[in-house]
Amino acid sequence: MPKKTPSINYTSRDFNSIKDDLVEYAKRYYPDTYRDFTEPSFGSLVMDSVAYVGDILSFYVDYQANESFLSTAIEYDNIVKLSNQLGYKYQPNASSFGTLHMFALIPIESNTIAPDTNYMPILRKGSKFTSLANSMYTLIEDVDFSKADNEIVVAQVDATSGAPTAYAVRAAGTVMSGELMVKQITIGAFEKFLRVKVPGQNISEIVSITDDNGNVYYEVDYLSQNIIHVPVANNGANRATVPNILKAISVQRRFVVERDQSGTYLQFGYGSEESPVRLEQPSNVILDLHGKDYSTDTSFDPSVLGQTNKLGVTPSNTTLTVVFRVNTSANANAAARTLVNVFNAVVNFDSPETLTTAKKNFVINSLEVINEDAIVGDVSLPTSDELKQRAYSSFATQNRAVTRQDYISMIYRMPAKFGSVKRATLIQDRDSFNQRNLNIYVVSEDTSGDLVASNSVLKTNLKTWVEQYKMINDTVDILDAKIVNIGIDFVAVAASGVNKNDALTAATNSLRLYYVNQFDIGEPIMITDIYRILNGTTLITDTVSVKVVVKSGTNYSDNGFDVLRATSADGRMVTPSSDMIFEIKDFFKDITGTIR
Numbered sequence: 001m002p003k004k005t006p007s008i009n010y011t012s013r014d015f016n017s018i019k020d021d022l023v024e025y026a027k028r029y030y031p032d033t034y035r036d037f038t039e040p041s042f043g044s045l046v047m048d049s050v051a052y053v054g055d056i057l058s059f060y061v062d063y064q065a066n067e068s069f070l071s072t073a074i075e076y077d078n079i080v081k082l083s084n085q086l087g088y089k090y091q092p093n094a095s096s097f098g099t100l101h102m103f104a105l106i107p108i109e110s111n112t113i114a115p116d117t118n119y120m121p122i123l124r125k126g127s128k129f130t131s132l133a134n135s136m137y138t139l140i141e142d143v144d145f146s147k148a149d150n151e152i153v154v155a156q157v158d159a160t161s162g163a164p165t166a167y168a169v170r171a172a173g174t175v176m177s178g179e180l181m182v183k184q185i186t187i188g189a190f191e192k193f194l195r196v197k198v199p200g201q202n203i204s205e206i207v208s209i210t211d212d213n214g215n216v217y218y219e220v221d222y223l224s225q226n227i228i229h230v231p232v233a234n235n236g237a238n239r240a241t242v243p244n245i246l247k248a249i250s251v252q253r254r255f256v257v258e259r260d261q262s263g264t265y266l267q268f269g270y271g272s273e274e275s276p277v278r279l280e281q282p283s284n285v286i287l288d289l290h291g292k293d294y295s296t297d298t299s300f301d302p303s304v305l306g307q308t309n310k311l312g313v314t315p316s317n318t319t320l321t322v323v324f325r326v327n328t329s330a331n332a333n334a335a336a337r338t339l340v341n342v343f344n345a346v347v348n349f350d351s352p353e354t355l356t357t358a359k360k361n362f363v364i365n366s367l368e369v370i371n372e373d374a375i376v377g378d379v380s381l382p383t384s385d386e387l388k389q390r391a392y393s394s395f396a397t398q399n400r401a402v403t404r405q406d407y408i409s410m411i412y413r414m415p416a417k418f419g420s421v422k423r424a425t426l427i428q429d430r431d432s433f434n435q436r437n438l439n440i441y442v443v444s445e446d447t448s449g450d451l452v453a454s455n456s457v458l459k460t461n462l463k464t465w466v467e468q469y470k471m472i473n474d475t476v477d478i479l480d481a482k483i484v485n486i487g488i489d490f491v492a493v494a495a496s497g498v499n500k501n502d503a504l505t506a507a508t509n510s511l512r513l514y515y516v517n518q519f520d521i522g523e524p525i526m527i528t529d530i531y532r533i534l535n536g537t538t539l540i541t542d543t544v545s546v547k548v549v550v551k552s553g554t555n556y557s558d559n560g561f562d563v564l565r566a567t568s569a570d571g572r573m574v575t576p577s578s579d580m581i582f583e584i585k586d587f588f589k590d591i592t593g594t595i596r
Contacts (some may be wrong), residue, residue, distance in 0.1 A: 007333060019051035069473055070388055079384050080260050083391035087399075088425065089413060090259050090387075094420035095204045095325070096177040096332040097457040098375030100129065100137070104145055105155055105166045105366035107359050115167040119357060119363050123171075124346040128179060129369055131339045133447070136179045136328040137375070143173035146350075174457050175339070175371075176293040177332035177378065178204055178325045181329045187211075193441035194272035195258075202327040203264040205417035206257055211318040223269045223311035230272040254312040266322075269311030325417065331590045332378035338372040376444035377419025377458050380476040381513040383517055410469050411462060418461040421454055423481065425521040427484035427578050436474045440466070441481040441579045443520055449584045451518075461488035482580045484561045485551040491544040492534055500595040503539040507595070510537045512587040519582040524575040527567075544596070548574050551590055556581075 012021045026034050026043070036045055061483070066072040070082040080090045102123060109116040123143040130136055155168035169308065183199055208215040218228055227248050234245045258265045347364050349355055382390065393409035401407045404426045411424040420444040429437040444454040454462075459478040466476055488511060494503035510533050519525075527546050534543040550561050559580075566574050576582060584590050 013050045013055075013062075015055040018054040019047050022047045022050060025475060032556040045569075070391060073388075074242060074384070076384055077260055077262075078385075079387050079391075081225055083387055083394075084258070086391045086395035088387075088391040088394035089415070091416035091420070092259055092261070092381055093202045093204045093327055094332070094378045094416040095327070095417050095418070096137075096334065096375045096377035097461065098137075098175060098334070098339075098371055098373060098377075098455050099457060100139070100175045100369050100371050101173050102143060102145075102173065102370045103366075103370075104169050104171075104363055106152075106169055106584045107166050107362060108164060113164050115152060115169070116359075117146055118350065120144075120169060121347045121363055123173065123367075124348060127346045128343040129175065129339055130341040130343045131334045132341075133329060133338065135177065135332060135334060136343065137175040137177050137334070137339060138179055139173050140176045141173055143168070143171050145169045145171050149173065156507040158186070163374060175375065176325075177334075178202075178376070180207060181324055181326050183322050185320045185322055187315045187318050187320060190272050190314065192314065194268045194314045194316075196266045196268075196320070197264060198264045198322055198324060200324065200326050201263070202330065202332075204332075205325040205326050205415075206264075206266070207323040207325060208321075209255065209266070209323075209424060210321050211315050213318065215253055215315075216270075217253045217255050217315070218319075218433055220251065220254045221257060223254065223256055223267070225254070226252075226312075228254075252313050253315075264324075268314040271310030271313040271321055272316065275507070296429075302536055305376075308511055327378070331447050333445065334371060336372060336374045337370055339375060340369060342367055373455050374444075374446055375445060376455055376489055379420050379422045379445045380449060386517070399469065401466065401474075402471060406513055407438070407466065407470070411440065411442070411468055414462060414465045418465060419458045421458070421462065422451065423521050425481070425578070429477075436471070436475050438474055439579075440476060440478050443481040443483060443521065443581055450585055451483050451581065453483075454478075479579070482559045482577075484576060484580055484582055485556040485585045485590070486525070486558050486561075486563075486582050487549045487551050487584065487592070488530060489549060490530065490593040491596065492540050492593060493542045493544060493596045495539050495541045498539045503537075504522040504593055504595045506537050506539045507534050507593055508591050510534065511591050515584055515587070515591075520586065521581045522576060522578045523582070524573045525582060526573050528572050551585065556585060 008025075009017075009021050012018050026047075027037075027375045033513060036043055038044065045479045067075055067078045070079065072085070073079045073082055083090060105420070106115040106119050108114060108430075122145070123139065125141050127139040146307060151170040152167050153170075154164045156559055157163060157168040158165050181200060185196055185198075187194070187196070211217070220226075220228060228251055229248055230280055232245050232247050242326050252271070254269070256267045257450055258267050345364065345367055349360060352360065390409065390412050393405050394413060397409045397413075401410050407426045408424055413420060414420060421424070423447040424440060424442045427439050427441065429439050431437075440462075442454050442459065443451050444458065446452045463476060463478050470476060490507070492503070492507055494500050511530065514529070514533050527548070531543050534540055534546075548563050548567075550563060552558070561576070562578070563574055566576065568575065
């Protein structure tokens with residue numbers, strides 16, 4: 001007679017259910033072999049051990065399954081990796097940009113009371129400055145003090161005659177957070193899909209990579225991309241309006257930059273240096289003219305020369321010289337009027353051989369700087385939920401901006417070297433419905449994590465970035481979102497026998513934890529959510545009332561807002577205008593309550 005197959009319950013996954021099934025299994029199939037099911041018995045020890053192992057295996061199977069899908073993943077690093085698969089570029093260290101105002105004293109011209117323009121310097125890009133928090137910033141453009149639109153005022157006068165002896169010239173330039181670093185990385189024998197970690201922290205940009213033979217490696221968006229566009233100086237008559245011309249070049253040596261919480265990595269392909277360079281026949285590289293069996297255009301398609309199935313050449317047996325930009329502090333933003341120190345000024349003069357050393361040193365030593373507006377662009381890392389939503393939007397965008405969500409996704413995908421915004425939204429201009437004029441509202445983050453208006457440099461970078469992907473008939477304006485600082489005041493009833501101070505602390509902490517991610521632009525305050533959170537607190541039995549108030553005064557925004565008018569008829573939500581964003585600026589002062 002064939003042996004009966006035992007029935008096994010595969011739905012048992014935790015310790016208790018697995019042990020219960022084992023006991024039932026032993027009683028059913030081994031009634032004469034084992035009968036002692038008491039807790040101190042050896043058999044109970046064996047069953048406990050098996051159930052223990054089964055529980056652990058079930059946990060890791062479930063954990064592995066959850067972490068394999070973006071919607072269920074919990075670990076931040078896993079979310080980053082899954083987001084990269086959907087085309088989202090994780091950028092933990094964004095650069096900050098801003099305008100720096102510079103002042104220099106210019107001596108007077110001999111036998112006159114006019115400033116000597118020969119001593120008006122040119123402050124070269126690459127000059128470095130530090131803030132009061134010791135963060136480093138680098139000038140990214142030359143600043144010419146002799147420009148006609150610079151402001152000039154009398155700075156020093158002769159004590160006897162009152163005649164001017166020196167003038168102060170005020171100029172402005174754009175600065176970027178961080179400084180350039182150079183590292184040598186030794187590469188050994190050939191390795192397919194070589195992945196190299198760049199030594200350093202807070203890296204915002206890989207500037208260049210070269211090897212011992214002078215070969216240049218180019219950064220691409222993905223390894224299968226073999227054509228990039230580089231700017232070439234325009235020497236034509238229109239160079240004043242078009243300073244650079246974009247040229248398409250084929251790049252055999254290329255890499256992509258990958259980032260996670262452990263650092264920044266360079267990922268190469270699997271082509272070797274010994275791979276022969278393919279030489280094509282002219283007939284294969286000349287651009288095809290459809291509908292004709294001959295060609296009259298002698299131009300050729302550069303992508304054909306770069307076609308390869310090896311995803312680029314991987315360096316081997318060489319030393320890579322990597323130049324990269326690194327932020328010198330965890331938060332690269334600077335509050336207004338805090339960037340005041342000149343660290344290393346690179347100063348040039350026209351015809352310096354005709355100038356006296358004493359006067360040149362007088363001008364150089366007089367140099368002072370200050371940022372009248374905040375320098376912003378660096379933002380705190382997105383939460384796990386924010387990262388998931390941005391990854392989904394990035395996948396749907398497919399490198400073009402058509403829908404509203406496409407534009408928002410592109411904004412958050414702007415490379416870290418151009419800066420970043422904290423929140424963004426898009427609204428179609430009501431006054432130009434047929435013209436497709438789009439208003440993008442953005443807001444940034446300061447050194448304290450509070451919301452501030454984005455400066456003009458960051459908005460210019462953002463507009464240039466969006467212009468690459470927008471529809472040809474769309475026009476885009478970058479505007480500041482209106483920040484409205486609010487507070488929450490509530491009255492609740494403590495549970496019986498509970499200390500009221502403990503109940504108040506528990507209630508306010510619950511609200512602070514819920515609003516830690518703050519709001520999005522145009523997002524309403526759901527008063528029903530506040531009731532739900534308070535009533536769900538262990539030490540609270542009931543919530544009597546909830547009131548949303550606008551905070552004003554020192555350190556708060558001066559944007560007005562009528563809470564009563566914006567509250568819905570049923571009192572369930574407070575809705576801002578589409579270009580407004582709510583902010584709880586101080587969680588400990590702005591979330592208050594009374595316990596009965």
